[in-house]
Amino acid sequence: MTEEMTLVPERADTLPIEGAIDYLKRKFPDAVKDDTRQGYSGIIVDPAHLVEVARTACDELGFNYLSSATAVDYLGIDDSMEMVYHAYRISGGGALVFKAQTDRNKPEIPSLIEVYPGADFQEREAYDLYGIHFPGHPNLKRILLWDGFDGHPMRKDWKEAYYEQETKPFDSRWPKGYVRRAEELNVFGKNVKYPADLDLAKLSDMSEEALYSGMGLGVDVSSFPAQADELQTDRLVVNLGPHHPSTHGVFRMVVTLEGETIVALEPVMGYLHRNHEKIGERNAWNHNMPFTDRLDYISSMSNNLGYALAVEKLLAMGARYQPPTYRAEVIRVLMVELTRIVNHYWAIGFLLNDLGAFFTPALYAIAEREKILDFFEATAGSRMMCNYMRFQGVAKDLPERIRSVASHVNDKVRDFNTMDYLTELINERIPRSVDELDRYLTDSEIIKERTIGVGYLSPDMAIAYSTSGPLLRASGVPYDVRRAEPYSIYPELDFDVCVRHNGDIYDRYLIRLDEMRESIRILKQILPRLEKTQGESVFAGNKAIYMPRVPIGEAYGRVENPKGELGYYLVSQGDPKGPQNPWRYHVRAPSFINLTPLGAMCRGQKVADVVAILGSIDIVLGETDR
Amino acid sequence: MSQLNLQQLHDTEFPVPADMQGNVAITSLSRIYNWSRRSSMWPLLFGLACCAIEMIATAASRYDLSRFGMEVMRASPRQSDLMIVSGTVTKKMLVPIVRLYNQMPEPKYVLAMGACASGGGPFKEGYNVVSGIDQYIPVDVYVPGCPPTPQALLNGLIALQKKIDGQLLTNLDDVPWYGVGPSDAVPIPVLGPDIIDPRQMELIRRQAELAAQGQPFGMRELPPAAITDVEKAKAKMKVKGSAAPAIAASGASEDVDAALAEMRNRKRQEALARKRAMMKQ
Amino acid sequence: MYGMGILKGLGVTFKHFIRTYLDDIKYAGRKYLRQENFEARQGLKADGAFTVMYPEEKIAVPERFRFVPFLVVEDPDHPERPGEDWCTSCGICAKVCPPQCIWIVRGEDPVTKRPVPQPEAFFIDIDICMNCGYCAEFCPFDAIKMDHDYELASYDRTRNHIHDKERLSKPFSYWMSIAPTTAREEAAARGGWEHPDVIKEFKKSNRTPTPVTEDWQQAKMNAAAFVEAQKAAAQAAAAAPPAAETAPTVQSAPPAAESTPSGELSPEERKRRREEALARKKAKQEKAAE
Numbered sequence A: 001m002t003e004e005m006t007l008v009p010e011r012a013d014t015l016p017i018e019g020a021i022d023y024l025k026r027k028f029p030d031a032v033k034d035d036t037r038q039g040y041s042g043i044i045v046d047p048a049h050l051v052e053v054a055r056t057a058c059d060e061l062g063f064n065y066l067s068s069a070t071a072v073d074y075l076g077i078d079d080s081m082e083m084v085y086h087a088y089r090i091s092g093g094g095a096l097v098f099k100a101q102t103d104r105n106k107p108e109i110p111s112l113i114e115v116y117p118g119a120d121f122q123e124r125e126a127y128d129l130y131g132i133h134f135p136g137h138p139n140l141k142r143i144l145l146w147d148g149f150d151g152h153p154m155r156k157d158w159k160e161a162y163y164e165q166e167t168k169p170f171d172s173r174w175p176k177g178y179v180r181r182a183e184e185l186n187v188f189g190k191n192v193k194y195p196a197d198l199d200l201a202k203l204s205d206m207s208e209e210a211l212y213s214g215m216g217l218g219v220d221v222s223s224f225p226a227q228a229d230e231l232q233t234d235r236l237v238v239n240l241g242p243h244h245p246s247t248h249g250v251f252r253m254v255v256t257l258e259g260e261t262i263v264a265l266e267p268v269m270g271y272l273h274r275n276h277e278k279i280g281e282r283n284a285w286n287h288n289m290p291f292t293d294r295l296d297y298i299s300s301m302s303n304n305l306g307y308a309l310a311v312e313k314l315l316a317m318g319a320r321y322q323p324p325t326y327r328a329e330v331i332r333v334l335m336v337e338l339t340r341i342v343n344h345y346w347a348i349g350f351l352l353n354d355l356g357a358f359f360t361p362a363l364y365a366i367a368e369r370e371k372i373l374d375f376f377e378a379t380a381g382s383r384m385m386c387n388y389m390r391f392q393g394v395a396k397d398l399p400e401r402i403r404s405v406a407s408h409v410n411d412k413v414r415d416f417n418t419m420d421y422l423t424e425l426i427n428e429r430i431p432r433s434v435d436e437l438d439r440y441l442t443d444s445e446i447i448k449e450r451t452i453g454v455g456y457l458s459p460d461m462a463i464a465y466s467t468s469g470p471l472l473r474a475s476g477v478p479y480d481v482r483r484a485e486p487y488s489i490y491p492e493l494d495f496d497v498c499v500r501h502n503g504d505i506y507d508r509y510l511i512r513l514d515e516m517r518e519s520i521r522i523l524k525q526i527l528p529r530l531e532k533t534q535g536e537s538v539f540a541g542n543k544a545i546y547m548p549r550v551p552i553g554e555a556y557g558r559v560e561n562p563k564g565e566l567g568y569y570l571v572s573q574g575d576p577k578g579p580q581n582p583w584r585y586h587v588r589a590p591s592f593i594n595l596t597p598l599g600a601m602c603r604g605q606k607v608a609d610v611v612a613i614l615g616s617i618d619i620v621l622g623e624t625d626r
Numbered sequence B: 001m002s003q004l005n006l007q008q009l010h011d012t013e014f015p016v017p018a019d020m021q022g023n024v025a026i027t028s029l030s031r032i033y034n035w036s037r038r039s040s041m042w043p044l045l046f047g048l049a050c051c052a053i054e055m056i057a058t059a060a061s062r063y064d065l066s067r068f069g070m071e072v073m074r075a076s077p078r079q080s081d082l083m084i085v086s087g088t089v090t091k092k093m094l095v096p097i098v099r100l101y102n103q104m105p106e107p108k109y110v111l112a113m114g115a116c117a118s119g120g121g122p123f124k125e126g127y128n129v130v131s132g133i134d135q136y137i138p139v140d141v142y143v144p145g146c147p148p149t150p151q152a153l154l155n156g157l158i159a160l161q162k163k164i165d166g167q168l169l170t171n172l173d174d175v176p177w178y179g180v181g182p183s184d185a186v187p188i189p190v191l192g193p194d195i196i197d198p199r200q201m202e203l204i205r206r207q208a209e210l211a212a213q214g215q216p217f218g219m220r221e222l223p224p225a226a227i228t229d230v231e232k233a234k235a236k237m238k239v240k241g242s243a244a245p246a247i248a249a250s251g252a253s254e255d256v257d258a259a260l261a262e263m264r265n266r267k268r269q270e271a272l273a274r275k276r277a278m279m280k281q
Numbered sequence C: 001m002y003g004m005g006i007l008k009g010l011g012v013t014f015k016h017f018i019r020t021y022l023d024d025i026k027y028a029g030r031k032y033l034r035q036e037n038f039e040a041r042q043g044l045k046a047d048g049a050f051t052v053m054y055p056e057e058k059i060a061v062p063e064r065f066r067f068v069p070f071l072v073v074e075d076p077d078h079p080e081r082p083g084e085d086w087c088t089s090c091g092i093c094a095k096v097c098p099p100q101c102i103w104i105v106r107g108e109d110p111v112t113k114r115p116v117p118q119p120e121a122f123f124i125d126i127d128i129c130m131n132c133g134y135c136a137e138f139c140p141f142d143a144i145k146m147d148h149d150y151e152l153a154s155y156d157r158t159r160n161h162i163h164d165k166e167r168l169s170k171p172f173s174y175w176m177s178i179a180p181t182t183a184r185e186e187a188a189a190r191g192g193w194e195h196p197d198v199i200k201e202f203k204k205s206n207r208t209p210t211p212v213t214e215d216w217q218q219a220k221m222n223a224a225a226f227v228e229a230q231k232a233a234a235q236a237a238a239a240a241p242p243a244a245e246t247a248p249t250v251q252s253a254p255p256a257a258e259s260t261p262s263g264e265l266s267p268e269e270r271k272r273r274r275e276e277a278l279a280r281k282k283a284k285q286e287k288a289a290e
Ligand code: SF4
Pocket: A294, B049, B050, B051, B052, B086, B087, B088, B113, B114, B115, B116, B117, B121, B122, B145, B146, B147, B148, C130
């Protein structure tokens, strides 16, 4: 510590970002330096002092919410690996970005799990995909792939079995595009690739054993101090999933039970790991937009928006960038708020499913959802995979009429005026159905008994574990990206950040109802804006460019998705003439990070509550596993 | 092949009156049987990815699967007849899927829903994605689309019903389980350094030996000449009126296919022999 | 009172239950028979059961609906360019396709080896296609469009799931029938109902493209009138002996050049020539494919 430290104001946690960086630089003069690369921001921290710096940032400067931690492989640029952390203040404002660089050949960065428990899964992911070791991490093992997988696939020099070319577009498609299935190029006719030193004799399914060792199995109960009034039971390991009707997809939980009570829970994921990021780095910038639809496939519009915002941040560093037109912004907000309602219908319906109200509430919710999907289908062309946002605007204006023409024999056609449809949807249909859900479920004694006080998550824990969205807000933390770091036209819209304080399943259910009502409130303000901007352009510039040039730099764009904070960390290294694709494309998936406290929330609960707790987090596997 | 089996089935070594030799009775029995089977298909309650959401939407009130007798989604493979593979099959998930398939009682059907389940889909190039579930388990109907709309899925289910309707009880190629009893379990893939199909063990071993001599392991650079071969094949196929070439017969799949066919044939012969012996008693 | 909440909830369920029957009364048993009732059932006012009785009735998909793409070709009865591709094999769709499932073999002149603006082969692997619609959005010639035909279930994917040019090609009239509004908007942007390249040629030869204010069929009629006029002009100049049959010209030569050979052109003759040209084209394609 130096003498100047005394000059630091009392309330260091209200310093602006620059001040905070200054403070860190003064406190750790030889560990912290500015990131001076073109288009980059934040500080680079010496790994040896990373934990101290992070602790200072967290405790003294108030950056106690670690939004995203991810690795980047700079092979061929400066041959280092880098961990990038984005930390925020829960009171709002911009990010403190700090990075730690390590040698590519022996990557090692101290774990931040002590400071930010929310780094748990994210560090495991970096270990899995990049092979970075995190000394100090208590449970460092693969998270998305299985133990025994060959190599760390996100490294730039790792090639998949169907590898064709470093970046898209592939040369083999045009002008000599002789169609080829990728299987034909593989001797095995499958998407497989074995290491050169494959030893078939040594093959065995090792992945499961490693999983079960840490689960407190094989504990001899008889060695416990005998308690006369308690029933003695053996510990039992139960697998829920990956094929299980209540895991919302292919999620798996390994729980250790003592009787009915959970003593340990280990989430196992990766059953839907579709290599989104690897593919995303081969893709050109535009190519990724439809892929983002498939992240959180229930709310594709919001995913689109997040990606568009992140890329727009990068584009804004260039000269030819024009911000989206006002009408485009209005339509964007319209779409994402409708998506929020769609998502919460789904979440509530399936939460009730998990509670045992088999399918009736879900059916009502899906029926209402269909009405909104009809509008999406007429506007964007697809019910679920909307692919609607573009950089600097949206793909197309709203259609004048929601209209269909017969193309099959038995086709029945419809024809509605879009604005009438929207007005009725927003002013009548959705409010009515939300009220109905409320009447239907909220007071039900069964639901209350099953949910109140179950799966408690304290506010401190919620922040520490980097949870976001309804999960965070139901624990009494009023944090909403739309207010904390506003984007689009949210600043001019009038809405409240919903918050509930009990942090249990019931509150998470209630907060979804609240948020739907807030969304309706926003939508009601959107309608007159839509009317007013009728006929204006929805795209800044002439026409979407099919291969946009993106300036060098990094950007982190985040939006408040229905499930939580969705962030995209993008790095562009493209030279203006070369291939135009992201160097790094990372998705900070709310479903993934919201699962971090699952084990803690479930400990001590009954086994039947696990599915309900999971349902109340509201995950979607496309995003969890990416 | 089918003719041969038909003959074998009728060849009971009992004197059969001439007017009973035709399979009229069996055909109408087939029809009743198939009608009841196809009208009570119970799908496995099982979703993989985005397509599963559309599958749920199909089962929900607007498209209402119960009109086809399919609303009874069973969470247990033991009680279901139909597996709708709805979404991307990853290598990690493949193992449970094959297990689930093996646990389903016959007659069982598989519907590959969406581009992903049919042939890998948009994520095909990914390192953890299986390019088509049909590389591991037999698929009856493919429904293209990403995602197929509920109506497209219903169309696929109707196609499946049509297929069931066409399955004669007497044709062992269509309905192996009537003649020869339960078919073999599909070998469960192993998660090694990459997914390993036990049926390809021999091939992998051979390749490993080659690799030990310094050759590339498993990768094949088709020489430029081969490209024209594919083209020629394509041109020929076009003349025949089909749309595209089948996957170029690689040594690998030939090996596996031949071995499988041989195995199946042997099984069937054995079972027929058993059946015949039983009838004699 | 304990249990009130449950009762309230059951009330909602009960309301849902009877609504369907009320609907039946309201529609007097004709709920599934009449078009208006269908619209009411699928609209926002619907309360009771709103099941779509697929396959007996199907919801027609909206205009912007995206499924597997198809290629636009000129109508087979187009007087000037029957069955010609709109695609110029520029390759933009192949480049912009996110999962890279479009394969295009660019057309090539057999003699000069120069590229010609027509695809020799065009494949889309629908097992990869993610129905994103980028190809249609970015095609500068409006030549590739998203189809509405979702009924593609098949029993065999190896042969059915790579769509080749033959399978992909659908006439312009089909596109007009499934998406009239969009097609009109696009034509307005092009400056006429014709293909953008044709419009360019028209501008050179002082022909006016068919304006979008007219019906799209007018474009075909205009072309027919043009062919007639050419024929009349040829008849007027019939004194000259018929010129020797010219060697097959470069494909998709300007339409004006194609109708220059003078002499009697009876309808049969024209038909024969068209067939010949098509046969030539096909033969060439096959040859090139080999
Ligand atoms: S086919 Fe498309 S919608 Fe279906 S699982 Fe694959 S990516 Fe998702």
